[in-house]
Amino acid sequence: MSAVAVHLDGLTRRFGELIALDELDLDVAPGELVALLGPSGCGKTTALRLLAGFDYPDGGRVKVGGVDITDVPASKRDMGMVFQAYSLFPNMDARTNVEFGLRMRKQPSPERRARAEQVLGLVGLSAHAGHYPHQLSGGQQQRVALARALAIEPSVLLLDEPLSALDARVRAQLRGEIRSVQQRLGITTLFVTHDQAEALSIADRVGVMHEGKLEQIGTPEEVYERPATPFVAEFVGTMNRVAGRLAADGRLEVLGASLKASGPQSRAAGELVEVLVRPEALEAVADPNGHATVAERTFLGSFTRMRVTLDDGSELLIDAASRRGLPEPGVRVSVRATGEDALVSGSAHGLTPAAP
Numbered sequence: 001m002s003a004v005a006v007h008l009d010g011l012t013r014r015f016g017e018l019i020a021l022d023e024l025d026l027d028v029a030p031g032e033l034v035a036l037l038g039p040s041g042c043g044k045t046t047a048l049r050l051l052a053g054f055d056y057p058d059g060g061r062v063k064v065g066g067v068d069i070t071d072v073p074a075s076k077r078d079m080g081m082v083f084q085a086y087s088l089f090p091n092m093d094a095r096t097n098v099e100f101g102l103r104m105r106k107q108p109s110p111e112r113r114a115r116a117e118q119v120l121g122l123v124g125l126s127a128h129a130g131h132y133p134h135q136l137s138g139g140q141q142q143r144v145a146l147a148r149a150l151a152i153e154p155s156v157l158l159l160d161e162p163l164s165a166l167d168a169r170v171r172a173q174l175r176g177e178i179r180s181v182q183q184r185l186g187i188t189t190l191f192v193t194h195d196q197a198e199a200l201s202i203a204d205r206v207g208v209m210h211e212g213k214l215e216q217i218g219t220p221e222e223v224y225e226r227p228a229t230p231f232v233a234e235f236v237g238t239m240n241r242v243a244g245r246l247a248a249d250g251r252l253e254v255l256g257a258s259l260k261a262s263g264p265q266s267r268a269a270g271e272l273v274e275v276l277v278r279p280e281a282l283e284a285v286a287d288p289n290g291h292a293t294v295a296e297r298t299f300l301g302s303f304t305r306m307r308v309t310l311d312d313g314s315e316l317l318i319d320a321a322s323r324r325g326l327p328e329p330g331v332r333v334s335v336r337a338t339g340e341d342a343l344v345s346g347s348a349h350g351l352t353p354a355a356p
Helices: 044-052 094-104 111-124 136-151 169-185 195-201 220-225 230-235
Strands: 005-017 020-030 031-038 059-064 079-082 155-162 188-192 205-210 213-218 240-248 253-255 257-262 271-275 280-284 292-299 304-310 316-322 332-335 341-347
Touching: 005 044, 005 079, 020 044, 020 059, 020 195, 020 213, 020 341, 044 079, 044 155, 044 188, 079 111, 079 136, 094 111, 094 136, 111 136, 136 169, 169 195, 188 195, 195 257, 205 220, 205 230, 213 230, 230 271, 230 304, 230 341, 240 316, 240 341, 253 271, 280 292, 280 316, 292 332, 304 332
Parallel strands: 031 188, 031 205, 079 155, 155 188, 257 341
Antiparallel strands: 005 020, 005 059, 205 213, 240 253, 240 271, 253 257, 271 341, 280 332, 292 304, 304 316
16 A cells, blocks of 8 residues: 555635634655544534545645545545444445445455455454444444454544543553554554543644644654643643743743743743743652642552642642652642753733742
């Protein structure tokens, strides 16, 4: 399978007064998996539908492999689509469901059967080829849907919230399998989801969308560790809002630490600003003269989360990799920033810096 590039150039889509997509630019490299991440109504599914040909833009162009397909109907776009609802035919077994697209393309029966068996084996369902949808679990049904999309050897694979109907364990397993199949085939893929863990774990790059615009696109590490906007910072992961002060050297003084400032920089030295800091970039140390009290401590498997209350009544979340040595609820603590940088989100809005 020869991978192709996808280029969305200035895509705009309006529904009455609602602007679902606002001049979206997006490039997907050949063989790359890009996840579009965002809340409901942000435009991510609209972008997928425009690429698939299920809808047409009010402005902008769609190019695949260097060819403009903006006005090409969906049936001629060579796209493989997997939906949230499995959309399997209930009166067909798994093999026949997978063969459906090939039959529509007039492929002979022996070739259809051989291809169906091949892709069912690829998704680990060879033993279930004769089973009907009602005889399969949700995860197995979604594997059949994936096999059906891949059977036609599409140039681009499109996945629209394909795992959201599954339970957490199956979802985690299946996203790993989707990623493995995608890498083995080297197929260019656009994956739409509202689940940040899903996007971060499966994608080469993550594009975060908000109100029809692409707020940021980058590797999962870049989007999580260096969010470009306050929206990205708070949508991808958990954030604390604390007050900090801009130093003369352009750095931030936050909770007793000097951090590299990112975000809006058109502010004067000494100005009080609102800063976004991840829970894992903070630590709480038992201190009878500290400025906060541990309100709650929760074990979450791979880490422990503490909720601390500052003397001004505000709260912070702090994540620690170990339970050992952590202060108990009710203990006075000092909270310190341990990260290397933090995002300035705007004015402090009445926040006062906590004493380190």
